[in-house]
Amino acid sequence: MNNQLQLVVDSFLKADGNMLSMEELKEKGCISSLDQFGSNYRLEQMGDYGYRLIKEQLLFTQQRFTETVQTEFIGKQVYFFDTVSSTQRIAKKLTMNQVEEGTMIIAEEQTDGRGRMARKWHSQKGGLWFSFIVKPEIPIATAPQLTLLTAVAVVRTIEDLLPLHPKIKWPNDILLHGKKVCGILTELQATDGNIEAVIIGVGLNVNQQKEAFPEDIRKKATSISLETGMIVDPISLLKGFCFQFEQLYKLFLQHGFQQIKNMWEQSCETIGKEVTATTFKGTVKGEAFGISDEGALLLKEKDGSVLRIFSADIDGS
Numbered sequence: 419m420n421n422q423l424q425l426v427v428d429s430f431l432k433a434d435g436n437m438l439s440m441e442e443l444k445e446k447g448c449i450s451s452l453d454q455f456g457s458n459y460r461l462e463q464m465g466d467y468g469y470r471l472i473k474e475q476l477l478f479t480q481q482r483f484t485e486t487v488q489t490e491f492i493g494k495q496v497y498f499f500d501t502v503s504s505t506q507r508i509a510k511k512l513t514m515n516q517v518e519e520g521t522m523i524i525a526e527e528q529t530d531g532r533g534r535m536a537r538k539w540h541s542q543k544g545g546l547w548f549s550f551i552v553k554p555e556i557p558i559a560t561a562p563q564l565t566l567l568t569a570v571a572v573v574r575t576i577e578d579l580l581p582l583h584p585k586i587k588w589p590n591d592i593l594l595h596g597k598k599v600c601g602i603l604t605e606l607q608a609t610d611g612n613i614e615a616v617i618i619g620v621g622l623n624v625n626q627q628k629e630a631f632p633e634d635i636r637k638k639a640t641s642i643s644l645e646t647g648m649i650v651d652p653i654s655l656l657k658g659f660c661f662q663f664e665q666l667y668k669l670f671l672q673h674g675f676q677q678i679k680n681m682w683e684q685s686c687e688t689i690g691k692e693v694t695a696t697t698f699k700g701t702v703k704g705e706a707f708g709i710s711d712e713g714a715l716l717l718k719e720k721d722g723s724v725l726r727i728f729s730a731d732i733d734g735s
């Protein structure tokens with residue numbers, strides 16, 4: 419066995435002390451986790467008793483990532499940290515100097531993770547916290563499209579690796595069964611109206627258990643592990659994300675936003691709902707009926723007037 423692996427052995431015992439049978443493991447969904455994460459899980463036969471599931475917990479290391487990431491530029495230059503204040507802050511500092519497109523900063527834990535409008539983002543160990551830099555030659559007004567593109571990349575990553583179907587809540591929340599599993603923060607650096615760099619921060623709750631979330635968000639936050647009952651390899655998710663993002667980003671640069679917009683709408687749970695949008699200017703209510711080409715939420719008020727919302731918190735049924 420590769421010496422980078424940390425072995426955790428879970429015995430699946432029945433109440434009578436016997437191991438679970440293959441059929442029982444299948445019923446519990448363990449076999450599907452084996453299919454999804456073949457390298458992380460293996461079954462060992464225990465004589466005539468049944469099977470034991472051996473869980474090989476893979477370490478969160480730069481080496482495991484760089485050796486196998488399958489991209490041309492996203493995540494090719496990486497900075498891995500155990501603990502940082504905020505990967506977003508480090509990424510911003512890096513952009514002050516010459517930095518390659520796709521450069522990524524990844525941390526196992528953030529002590530001062532931030533969301534939009536300087537809100538706190540809880541970033542304890544067990545999650546995946548990273549920021550990366552892209553330098554698209556696009557008009558500033560279309561930069562919010564990158565948040566939506568990133569959301570599609572997260573959805574595709576999760577759907578590709580796990581038996582889950584995440585939904586997007588405009589503009590930047592990814593939900594699993596109605597709870598927030600991921601947040602995206604997009605920040606711009608521009609000079610004279612031209613984009614110099616876009617810094618995209620992604621916070622994905624992976625293996626945290628319920629107690630890891632502070633009381634105030636426990637009801638509305640979730641992790642992949644809480645939704646699947648599995649311990650998931652964050653490096654597989656990170657590699658998957660880099661691949662998905664790069665594919666979509668190339669498509670975006672070559673053919674524009676339309677195809678990304680279609681994919682986004684397919685996974686969006688906000689469209690078609692009556693929502694309340696809280697913006698800087700106040701609160702508005704209406705039916706969310708689509709997004710504009712710039713990525714703004716289109717809201718139809720009761721009197722039929724249409725509003726374009728560029729930044730807001732959305733509540734709705």
Ligand code: BTX
Nearest residue numbers: 504506531532533534537539540548601602619620621639
């Ligand atoms: P947001 O403003 O949409 O969401 C912030 C809100 O989400 C908080 O006010 C809180 O209610 C809730 N929240 C906080 N932490 C969590 C969590 N772990 N899971 C679910 N809900 C939570 C979202 O902003 C953008 C988040 C980006 C985070 C990444 S992590 C890497 C990078 N570094 C950094 O400092 N930020 C980004």
